[in-house]
Amino acid sequence: MKLIATSLTLAFLASPALAVDPTLQRPKEDDKGMITVAWENDRWSGSDEHYTNGIRLAYLSPEADTPQFLRDFADFLPFFPKNGRERYSLGIGQSMYTPEDISTYTPDPNDRPYAGWLYGNIGLMSDAGDHLDNLELSLGIVGPSAYAEQVQETVHDWTDSPDPSGWDSQLKDEPAIMLTYERKWRNLYQFSPFGLGFDLTPHAGGSIGNVFTQAVVGATARIGFDLPADYGSPRIRPSLPGSDFFVPTQQLGGYLFAGVEGRAVGHNIFLDGNTFKDSPSVDKKYFVGGLQMGAVVTYEDWRVGYTHVIMTEEFEGQNGGDQFGAITLSYRY
Numbered sequence: 001m002k003l004i005a006t007s008l009t010l011a012f013l014a015s016p017a018l019a020v021d022p023t024l025q026r027p028k029e030d031d032k033g034m035i036t037v038a039w040e041n042d043r044w045s046g047s048d049e050h051y052t053n054g055i056r057l058a059y060l061s062p063e064a065d066t067p068q069f070l071r072d073f074a075d076f077l078p079f080f081p082k083n084g085r086e087r088y089s090l091g092i093g094q095s096m097y098t099p100e101d102i103s104t105y106t107p108d109p110n111d112r113p114y115a116g117w118l119y120g121n122i123g124l125m126s127d128a129g130d131h132l133d134n135l136e137l138s139l140g141i142v143g144p145s146a147y148a149e150q151v152q153e154t155v156h157d158w159t160d161s162p163d164p165s166g167w168d169s170q171l172k173d174e175p176a177i178m179l180t181y182e183r184k185w186r187n188l189y190q191f192s193p194f195g196l197g198f199d200l201t202p203h204a205g206g207s208i209g210n211v212f213t214q215a216v217v218g219a220t221a222r223i224g225f226d227l228p229a230d231y232g233s234p235r236i237r238p239s240l241p242g243s244d245f246f247v248p249t250q251q252l253g254g255y256l257f258a259g260v261e262g263r264a265v266g267h268n269i270f271l272d273g274n275t276f277k278d279s280p281s282v283d284k285k286y287f288v289g290g291l292q293m294g295a296v297v298t299y300e301d302w303r304v305g306y307t308h309v310i311m312t313e314e315f316e317g318q319n320g321g322d323q324f325g326a327i328t329l330s331y332r333y
Contacts, residue, residue, distance in 0.1 A: 040053065099114065121138040137179050184203040196224060205240050260292075
């Protein structure tokens, strides 16, 4: 709860009365698209349980390539800025979840169920210089047709890891739909100690659908060089911080960061189980929080980042919170 309270306070600081440094200038129109690969895995924290792996490939268009009907749609949305620069995004990804003990054929009914999620998404992003809006629709499937079982078993064979034995009990096939909106505010109280830039970037948003229904608030502090290049290192849903967007203004840049996030969770299919069929489930916690820290380096048109994430317990009876790492690689062309 302290994490959530802190996040709410920081998000409040992002109100128009405490707007961004007025000396910041928006960059010229950018004519490059971006490709991002994000990989999240719990092995980097020394475990193999719960949210065990996620991978996503995403494309973000150049500003000039955004179709006029999407620009008109952005102008129609009351929460999108009228002076924003729009880009559209496309992506595909897979996430997998397992219980703590993967060695037994009959998983503990009080532990997180086995589940896989395969999805594609389309989104619309608007950059107003001082804040970034992102609307994204995800369509896919949860269940055996997400092929999480085959992927994990293959990787464990390659790496000589323990065989995950309980996938026969995973959530059943169910179409998965989710609409997500988020806003990030950039460069609150920016200053330059010792030649470095520092900023605080609050974010707020939420998702609705049969995968996740939740509200999220948080903030990230960064210190380094060329901070206006992006809004933080990308992450995989249901996380909100970060962005596939980056427009460097220097040949070499980079920063260290640390952030906090609180979520009010109405629905989580990976804990609540299938919507219309009987399936394993656990009693979720309605309020969860997370800490993240890491580093990002940009060189010309490349960006690489690492994030270490620490989550509070997400369901009743969970034996401590989870940790995992996230590696991202982005290229502008």
